[in-house]
Amino acid sequence: xxxxxxxxxxxxxxxxxxxxxxxxxxxxxxxxxxxxxxxxxxxxxxxxxxxxxxxxxxxxxxxxxxxxxxxxxxxxxxxxxxxxxxxxxxxxxxxxxxxxxxxxxxxxxxxxxxxxxxxxxxxxxxxxxxxxxxxxxxxxxxxxxxxxxxxxxxxxxxxxxxxxxxxxxxxxxxxxxxxxxxxxxxxxxxxxxxxxxxxxxxxxxxxxxxxxxxxxxxxxxxxxxxxxxxxxxxxxxxxxxxxxxxxxxxxxxxxxxxx
Amino acid sequence: xxxxxxxxxxxxxxxxxxxxxxxxxxxxxxxxxxxxxxxxxxxxxxxxxxxxxxxxxxxxxxxxxxxxxxxxxxxxxxxxxxxxxxxxxxxxxxxxxxxxxxxxxxxxxxxxxxxxxxxxxxxxxxxxxxxxxxxxxxxxxxxxxxxxxxxxxxxxxxxxxxxxxxxxxxxxxxxxxxxxxxxxxxxxxxxxxxxxxxxxxxxxxxxxxxxxxxxxxxxxxxxxxxxxxxxxxxxxxxxxxxxxxxxxxxxxxxxxxxxxxxxxxxxxxxxxxxxxxxxxxxxxxxxxxxxxxxxxxxxxx
Numbered sequence: 001x002x003x004x005x006x007x008x009x010x011x012x013x014x015x016x017x018x019x020x021x022x023x024x025x026x027x028x029x030x031x032x033x034x035x036x037x038x039x040x041x042x043x044x045x046x047x048x049x050x051x052x053x054x055x056x057x058x059x060x061x062x063x064x065x066x067x068x069x070x071x072x073x074x075x076x077x078x079x080x081x082x083x084x085x086x087x088x089x090x091x092x093x094x095x096x097x098x099x100x101x102x103x104x105x106x107x108x109x110x111x112x113x114x115x116x117x118x119x120x121x122x123x124x125x126x127x128x129x130x131x132x133x134x135x136x137x138x139x140x141x142x143x144x145x146x147x148x149x150x151x152x153x154x155x156x157x158x159x160x161x162x163x164x165x166x167x168x169x170x171x172x173x174x175x176x177x178x179x180x181x182x183x184x185x186x187x188x189x190x191x192x193x194x195x196x197x198x199x200x201x202x203x204x205x206x207x208x209x210x211x212x213x214x215x216x217x218x219x220x221x222x223x224x225x226x227x228x229x230x231x232x233x234x235x236x237x238x239x240x241x242x243x244x245x246x247x248x249x250x251x252x253x254x255x256x257x258x259x
Numbered sequence: 260x261x262x263x264x265x266x267x268x269x270x271x272x273x274x275x276x277x278x279x280x281x282x283x284x285x286x287x288x289x290x291x292x293x294x295x296x297x298x299x300x301x302x303x304x305x306x307x308x309x310x311x312x313x314x315x316x317x318x319x320x321x322x323x324x325x326x327x328x329x330x331x332x333x334x335x336x337x338x339x340x341x342x343x344x345x346x347x348x349x350x351x352x353x354x355x356x357x358x359x360x361x362x363x364x365x366x367x368x369x370x371x372x373x374x375x376x377x378x379x380x381x382x383x384x385x386x387x388x389x390x391x392x393x394x395x396x397x398x399x400x401x402x403x404x405x406x407x408x409x410x411x412x413x414x415x416x417x418x419x420x421x422x423x424x425x426x427x428x429x430x431x432x433x434x435x436x437x438x439x440x441x442x443x444x445x446x447x448x449x450x451x452x453x454x455x456x457x458x459x460x461x462x463x464x465x466x467x468x469x470x471x472x473x474x475x476x477x478x479x480x481x482x483x484x485x486x487x488x489x490x491x492x493x494x495x496x497x498x499x500x501x502x503x504x505x506x507x508x509x510x511x512x513x514x515x516x517x518x519x520x521x522x523x524x525x526x527x528x529x530x531x532x533x534x535x536x537x538x539x540x541x542x543x544x545x546x547x548x549x550x551x552x553x554x555x556x557x558x559x560x
Contacts, residue, residue: 001279016555016558018558023470024468024469024470025469025470025471026465026469026471026472026475027471029469075390075557076282077282078392078393079280079282079393080389080390080391080392080393080554080557081554081557081558082282082283082284082554082555083282083283083284084284085284086284087281087282087283087284088281088282089279089280089281089282090279090280090281090282091278091279091280092278093278094393096391096392096393097391098390098391105312105313105316107316108312108315108316112312112315115308115312116305116308116309116312117392119302119304119305119308119309120302120305120388120392120394121392121394122301122302122394124304125304125308172278
């Protein structure tokens with residue numbers, strides 16, 4: 001892989017089966033086996049032979065409607081899901097914010113949760129201890145809240161804390177899935193600033209967002225995914241434009257059909 | 260509007276350390292084991308801290324706090340002792356020897372059982388962490404095993420206290436004096452922990468696919484205890500029934516527990532090799548079952 005690439009995705013496909021049973025239980029499995037019935041499943045092709053290179057220092061926005069495979073793609077880049085076909089090569093330390101409330105145990109304090117999140121992402125105790133106060137400050141938690149159980153936090157505080165943890169890990173590659181919806185306007189501005197700072201330090205950022213203004217404001221490249229396939233990639237304004245037209249018209253432009 | 264493919268190469272940030280990771284298809288097959296174990300070892304402090312924090316959270320709202328760690332096994336021992344002495348009154352029991360066997364057997368059994376039950380739900384309970392971060396998932400049941408060991412430790416002074424008080428109140432109670440055979444204790448605990456952790460890996464995986472596994476587990480562990488030499492002495496098994504002791508993953512190690520803790524004896528060959536066999540078999544079978552499927556967990560949760 002060339003040195004200037006942070007992520008290389010080669011012919012990536014991710015398929016999985018989901019059960020159509022209301023609840024998957026041992027009891028149902030035994031009942032089915034005794035009646036020699038097969039489990040009713042549906043195969044989901046979440047990502048279909050997608051190829052993409054992301055250079056170091058770029059900020060890539062990913063747009064697409066629900067079920068386009070954006071989150072699945074992000075999880076695969078993070079190494080959380082394995083590819084069904086193709087491969088993903090990642091060069092650098094990854095930090096993720098893919099589901100709000102990173103492993104947070106609501107009974108524990110914010111500080112304890114920051115420590116757990118940091119250790120899970122591979123930092124050592126000293127590195128995290130140094131960062132906890134900085135994280136609490138960035139998340140703009142009211143005085144003393146950092147040592148109170150997370151269950152006492154408002155949803156805004158919870159979201160801000162998750163975001164603060166993810167950006168403070170000084171990652172080489174930062175994966176954010178709808179993370180910027182947390183917090184009020186002031187916090188949003190602060191998050192944008194922090195991300196611009198990360199970009200200036202030549203770190204790579206991938207953002208999945210339905211807030212299209214975020215993509216045009218922050219990203220230098222964007223891709224548009226639809227039903228698991230890559231429809232287009234290019235300058236954020238153009239991609240967002242095309243995507244918006246698609247949302248209004250409801251069908252893919254003919255020029256994309258062969259992509 | 261199509262992209263011309265000319266992105267200017269960006270400078271790499273200053274503290275960048277190249278760390279190439281390649282993710283390739285593997286479903287019901289093992290990922291490369293050496294990097295997996297390396298990652299597992301690097302993040303061991305996560306498992307330790309998670310055990311400490313979970314323990315802290317568990318007793319945070321309880322008025323008696325950590326006293327429950329001692330009170331709970333003691334009360335359980337008392338309840339089972341009543342059951343056993345009512346069922347078999349007037350048995351040949353020198354003083355409180357039977358209670359001593361029951362207590363240390365119960366404490367050791369609960370150490371393994373807690374590894375299994377807490378470990379079994381550790382993956383489904385770790386939902387957000389699993390959806391958000393890539394790390395060796397076996398760290399979660401491993402953390403439960405550490406927590407179970409930490410909860411087992413305070414029961415040792417409880418056992419010694421009952422032993423001493425029992426001897427004082429009932430002088431016929433058999434109390435082994437100091438013997439080098441006590442050096443077998445770490446071996447017994449390691450085998451118990453490994454067996455419990457291995458079985459936890461199996462049940463944690465099953466629980467991801469079938470959410471009622473945990474319900475079934477409560478019955479399995481209860482039957483398992485009745486089939487283990489906890490409420491009965493290993494030497495009461497006669498003839499072909501002795502097989503019960505060795506087809507039970509905890510049979511040999513509980514036999515060893517009773518020999519060392521209660522009688523101060525050394526292990527016999529069957530309990531020694533049996534303990535090693537079940538520890539290794541559980542880890543290998545559980546490890547294969549779990550690790551080969553763990554990349555599937557994020558979809559199933």
